[in-house]
Amino acid sequence: MSTWNQSLTAAGIREPELRRDYSTQRGVVRRYRRSAYLACRMLLPPSVLPHVLAATALMHHGDDLMDTGPKPQRAPAWAAWEQRVRAALETGTTDEPLIRTLLHTLSAHPRHREVVDSYLATAGAELEFAGFATETDYQAYLDAYSLPAFLMVAALIGPESDPDGAFRAGCRTFIDGSQRLDFVNDLAEDIREGHPGIPAETLKHFSVTEEELAAGHASPGLGSLVEHEVEAARSDLRSARELLGLIPPAGRPMVSALIEIELLTAEAVLARGAGILRGSASPSLPGTLKVLRDARRGARAAR
Numbered sequence: 443m444s445t446w447n448q449s450l451t452a453a454g455i456r457e458p459e460l461r462r463d464y465s466t467q468r469g470v471v472r473r474y475r476r477s478a479y480l481a482c483r484m485l486l487p488p489s490v491l492p493h494v495l496a497a498t499a500l501m502h503h504g505d506d507l508m509d510t511g512p513k514p515q516r517a518p519a520w521a522a523w524e525q526r527v528r529a530a531l532e533t534g535t536t537d538e539p540l541i542r543t544l545l546h547t548l549s550a551h552p553r554h555r556e557v558v559d560s561y562l563a564t565a566g567a568e569l570e571f572a573g574f575a576t577e578t579d580y581q582a583y584l585d586a587y588s589l590p591a592f593l594m595v596a597a598l599i600g601p602e603s604d605p606d607g608a609f610r611a612g613c614r615t616f617i618d619g620s621q622r623l624d625f626v627n628d629l630a631e632d633i634r635e636g637h638p639g640i641p642a643e644t645l646k647h648f649s650v651t652e653e654e655l656a657a658g659h660a661s662p663g664l665g666s667l668v669e670h671e672v673e674a675a676r677s678d679l680r681s682a683r684e685l686l687g688l689i690p691p692a693g694r695p696m697v698s699a700l701i702e703i704e705l706l707t708a709e710a711v712l713a714r715g716a717g718i719l720r721g722s723a724s725p726s727l728p729g730t731l732k733v734l735r736d737a738r739r740g741a742r743a744a745r
Contacts, residue, residue: 453491619681679708
């Protein structure tokens with residue numbers, strides 16, 4: 443029996459059609475985010491791996507609906523999808539493979555229903571994203587979209603309960619650092635699309651204008667802007683290491699690797715500085731491999 447089939451069995455997924463459904467979502471994640479897929483395969487316990495991959499595929503599908511295609515069609519496409527998901531949650535039945543995996547994951551992890559409901563209620567904020575005027579606007583976006591989306595996966599490897607909200611707070615700290623880093627790293631792409639993820643008030647503070655960025659001109663303040671945003675992101679990512687003490691041992695290697703790879707990415711962005719206007723930076727391959735090897739040893743010790 444292949445390791446994937448063993449994972450399906452360990453996760454309680456025994457019905458042939460349902461196994462095919464989860465295998466389909468595994469293929470989706472493997473195609474669009476291969477590095478994340480490999481990290482999941484290396485580091486997650488078999489009993490949770492299919493559920494995490496299915497949740498990741500669900501988020502990817504939602505992102506596609508809200509981020510691709512003609513803009514006038516995005517909101518209706520998301521609304522139709524949300525309606526089908528909500529109908530399936532209400533009736534417990536669906537003829538869509540992706541939603542079938544969601545229903546089964548919720549049967550295995552009933553408390554995850556609250557996370558799914560929160561994601562569906564707020565994900566539409568992504569449709570309205572057109573950049574931020576202030577840091578307050580950015581923080582509101584985190585609460586409306588980034589955090590609920592991240593919890594779709596994180597909650598599956600988190601603690602059984604979170605009575606004082608410490609786990610959720612730790613996840614928010616992580617996603618603040620990760621999202622801020624993404625926005626500065628993707629500055630070139632976001633500028634081309636007309637909506638930078640760095641607040642306008644922050645751009646103004648460093649005397650950087652969207653017009654200059656769109657023209658490909660690296661103004662004198664751009665390097666300082668990149669440094670400011672990366673340092674803020676790194677501070678949150680380092681603080682997010684506290685999550686490791688809040689989750690079961692089996693999930694710690696994955697979360698640790700996620701944080702450390704983001705910190706490696708931050709180093710790469712910082713090193714590129716104003717050159718980020720020419721394209722995103724990636725973490726060093728040797729550093730990434732070391733993080734994964736160390737985490738793999740931790741995963742083996744936890745099983």
